[in-house]
Amino acid sequence: MNILVIGGGGREHAIIQKLKEDPRAETIYALPGNGGIAADAQCVAIGAKDIPAIVEFVRTHPVDFAVVAPDDPLVLGAVDALEAAGVPCFGPTKDAAAIEGSKVFAKDLMRRYGIPTASYEVFYGAETALSYMETCPLPTVVKADGLALGKGVLICETREEARQAVRSLMEDKIFGESGARVVVEEFLTGPEVSVLAFTDGKTIVPMVSSMDHKRALDGDKGPNTGGMGTVAPNPYYTPAVAERCMEEIFLPTIRAMAAEGRPFKGCLYFGLMLTGDGPKVIEYNCRFGDPETQVVLPLLEGSLLEIMLATAQGRLAEVDVRFADKSACCVILASQGYPGRYETGFPISLPETGANEHIYIAGAAVKDGALVTGGGRVLGATAVAEDLPAAVEAAYALADRVHFDNAYCRRDIGRRALRALEGGR
Ligand code: AMP
Ligand code: GLY
Numbered sequence: 001m002n003i004l005v006i007g008g009g010g011r012e013h014a015i016i017q018k019l020k021e022d023p024r025a026e027t028i029y030a031l032p033g034n035g036g037i038a039a040d041a042q043c044v045a046i047g048a049k050d051i052p053a054i055v056e057f058v059r060t061h062p063v064d065f066a067v068v069a070p071d072d073p074l075v076l077g078a079v080d081a082l083e084a085a086g087v088p089c090f091g092p093t094k095d096a097a098a099i100e101g102s103k104v105f106a107k108d109l110m111r112r113y114g115i116p117t118a119s120y121e122v123f124y125g126a127e128t129a130l131s132y133m134e135t136c137p138l139p140t141v142v143k144a145d146g147l148a149l150g151k152g153v154l155i156c157e158t159r160e161e162a163r164q165a166v167r168s169l170m171e172d173k174i175f176g177e178s179g180a181r182v183v184v185e186e187f188l189t190g191p192e193v194s195v196l197a198f199t200d201g202k203t204i205v206p207m208v209s210s211m212d213h214k215r216a217l218d219g220d221k222g223p224n225t226g227g228m229g230t231v232a233p234n235p236y237y238t239p240a241v242a243e244r245c246m247e248e249i250f251l252p253t254i255r256a257m258a259a260e261g262r263p264f265k266g267c268l269y270f271g272l273m274l275t276g277d278g279p280k281v282i283e284y285n286c287r288f289g290d291p292e293t294q295v296v297l298p299l300l301e302g303s304l305l306e307i308m309l310a311t312a313q314g315r316l317a318e319v320d321v322r323f324a325d326k327s328a329c330c331v332i333l334a335s336q337g338y339p340g341r342y343e344t345g346f347p348i349s350l351p352e353t354g355a356n357e358h359i360y361i362a363g364a365a366v367k368d369g370a371l372v373t374g375g376g377r378v379l380g381a382t383a384v385a386e387d388l389p390a391a392v393e394a395a396y397a398l399a400d401r402v403h404f405d406n407a408y409c410r411r412d413i414g415r416r417a418l419r420a421l422e423g424g425r
Helices: 010-019 051-060 071-076 078-084 094-101 103-113 126-133 159-171 239-259 293-299 304-313 388-399 415-421
Strands: 003-007 028-032 065-068 120-123 140-144 153-156 182-186 192-199 204-206 215-217 221-224 229-232 266-275 278-285 327-335 357-361 364-367 370-373 377-385
Touching: 003 010, 003 051, 010 028, 010 293, 010 304, 010 357, 010 377, 028 051, 051 071, 051 078, 065 078, 065 304, 071 078, 071 094, 078 094, 094 103, 094 239, 094 266, 094 278, 103 120, 103 182, 103 239, 103 278, 120 126, 126 159, 126 182, 140 159, 153 159, 159 182, 192 239, 192 304, 204 239, 229 293, 229 388, 239 266, 239 278, 293 327, 293 357, 293 377, 327 388, 357 388, 377 388, 388 415
Parallel strands: 003 028, 003 065
Antiparallel strands: 120 182, 140 153, 140 182, 192 204, 192 266, 215 221, 229 327, 266 278, 327 377, 357 377, 364 370
């Protein structure tokens, strides 16, 4: 079976390595992939958002199945286009991807179907939003409606920050048309949990839970990034919380999407906050999280390809989805300066890896036959171990065996999770 994977980051590298474990997988094409993925797949220089070129590619190459991993092509309708060209896909259609593509759609869906989330107002113009900012409770959270490279959420402590947030999204349009509408929502507090789930629109099977570390610097300081590291499972996500999430959030969400005529097939990501009032949805993503995937998939037992095929064919209920009773930690090695300006082109020296170690390449190119840095997040060093303390230690031991100039990583990935395990909050 020839498989097409759209995307080119650490998430896609983890997906491709897991797909390859199934003997049915023959050629894997990565569009565009990256210099590190090239060791595991045939990379083709077609951008993930270039849907006409992707369709042309499947017309001229033997592709049996496609996995569309990033948010942009999903929201643009890559699955609809590929299926129209006769290629079955893992991933939601454009209508279903709106659960991530439009925060207004997602919030209104939750309100209509009674799914717990922060209370909110939607604004269509800067003037009304600005006048709301004069009286709303603080802190407040201002979110661009559309995709904004994961940076469209502004947490405002003061009225001046709140005014500035509205001006930059709605007047200066720092995220373009994504900011034409904004959601202003209640500020929630509590531990955050990421839960990715396979769903074929009827059945939903949550994967092992995880915890992301979004801020650039130790102690959750500095700007938001795409994610600087992850651990799985997330110790805050107890069996009792999981049961409550299934009843109050997961099942109601897929039923709501089906009822709206937008059945969701693929990986649905629940960004949850465990508040004093119970678990609430902070955000939905229509895809695997990055770097959550780099700790979740190494713990998956059995064939990812089989699960993805079953998801696409609407027979997920028939498949046994199991995760190892172990822990995983992923430490992201980034280029110094990320998420701001950074330099690239430095040679990367990679260590030999053992059976419980994985290096997932996120941003790298091949120059004169050698792997060099090519992005903000360069790679993820993941280790699997019997428990979380051992996984964290092993992930740092692995990360410390990787070398490139200007490398940067947080040194406290997993610290909060380890404290929670010890009984602190
Ligand atoms: P998002 O891009 O939606 O994942 O949001 C980025 C981060 O902003 C989340 O991981 C939370 O830490 C934070 N956040 C988003 N919405 C809220 C909220 N209503 N209350 C508190 N923090 C929030
Ligand atoms: N790690 C968060 C995300 O993938 O959106």
